[in-house]
Amino acid sequence: MQIKNFMIDQNLKELTEHRTVMLPIACYETTINKNIHGFIPLHWHDEIQFVLIAKGEAIFQINEERLAVQEGDGLFINSGCLHMAEEKNQSGCVYICLNVSPHFVLSQELYTTYVTPYIQATNLSYLYVNANEPWGKNILDAIVKINQWIQQKSPYFEIDISIQLTLIWKNLIINRFQLEYDQTEMVKNHRMKQMLNWIHLHYAEKIILDDIARAGQLSRSECCRYFNRILNTTPLSYVTDYRIQKSLVLLQEADSNVTEVAYQVGFNSTSYFIDKFRKSMKMTPLTYKKGKIDDC
Incomplete structure (x- = not known):
């Protein structure tokens, strides 16, 4: 079985049911x-x-x-x-x-x-x-x-x-590694999930850095450090990348068009969407859409 589209909820938790008929x-x-x-x-x-x-x-x-x-x-x-x-x-x-x-x-x-x-x-x-x-x-x-x-x-x-x-x-x-339980690490992981959760709920809306930082109960600078350290990107760059990811599914719908998709995923300019999409996917949204239709 090949999972081609990982279904993920607003918390980034994968929704794929990991079980056979009888076993978990x-x-x-x-x-x-x-x-x-x-x-x-x-x-x-x-x-x-x-x-x-x-x-x-x-x-x-x-x-x-x-x-x-x-x-x-x-x-x-x-x-x-x-x-x-x-x-x-x-x-x-x-x-x-x-x-x-x-x-x-x-x-x-x-x-x-x-x-x-x-x-x-x-x-x-x-x-x-x-x-x-x-x-x-x-x-x-x-x-x-x-x-x-x-x-x-x-x-x-x-x-x-x-x-x-x-x-x-x-x-x-049997590796017998020394196990550790660091409360700071637990909090850091929880805050990162909170920020990602907020982005995935609100990606179609206007988002500013303050919104993301507030979701993680962090300052703007600390929020940026989290994203840089864990994801090697900035919070707003992550938002852009996530919007492009969400656009891929919409572009495969037969009756969709590039402008509608751009606004549906949170871009307020079709030209800006096309520019960011091209840089990320090495092709335009229309080329991607035509290619997926031809594959059907």
Whole structure:
């Protein structure tokens, strides 16, 4: 299964239901450049996520850190962490994504001791899974097996998956990293989500820096520092980029036109929208629209 359009609510929480018919998990292959945006946009979810790069190379951002993940290796992304992904060097990156409810990883009796401390730790937003490390190879091999079993639905595959999830988690925590719980980091993450939430609710309206800063209970300068540190952009540049992202879906509607779309997503000038769209997408909105219609 390829998720081409990540459905995200106003809080940036992904709306895709991460479960099979019987299990609170989802496992699917994703080709990054086939997403409607050409990349996987910023989002978060309650599920923990394991990634295996099957082809090419990807750049992931988790909270404020960016890292490259090469073919054959993988990544653990913790519950509630903001993350996004783009392919590196037009490598045609394909990855297997395994999303799991933390409560399904281990039995209820073991959850408090062996799961809760890890998903609440503020210094474990992600972990690079190296195929050359025995524990890493065990995790990556288990992801491949789970992906195959979900597709094949062989007898007792649910039990097999449960066993592999226990194996994955054991191999993750044998690293024995020192867990930390920093209240400042928790507040910072919450404020960033508040600001992004406000933008996603009001992107079609006139937005000024004061509005965004107020949503995060920050000064203007501190608001700018948050965006620069975590997203490597300015608050208002993020607003522009988000408006362009929202325009992509509207432009694919047969009866839409560029001017209407520009105003629907918050631009007060068609020419300004076209200019920003061209810089972001390397084509005009009309060219993008015609290309998508031709693909249908």
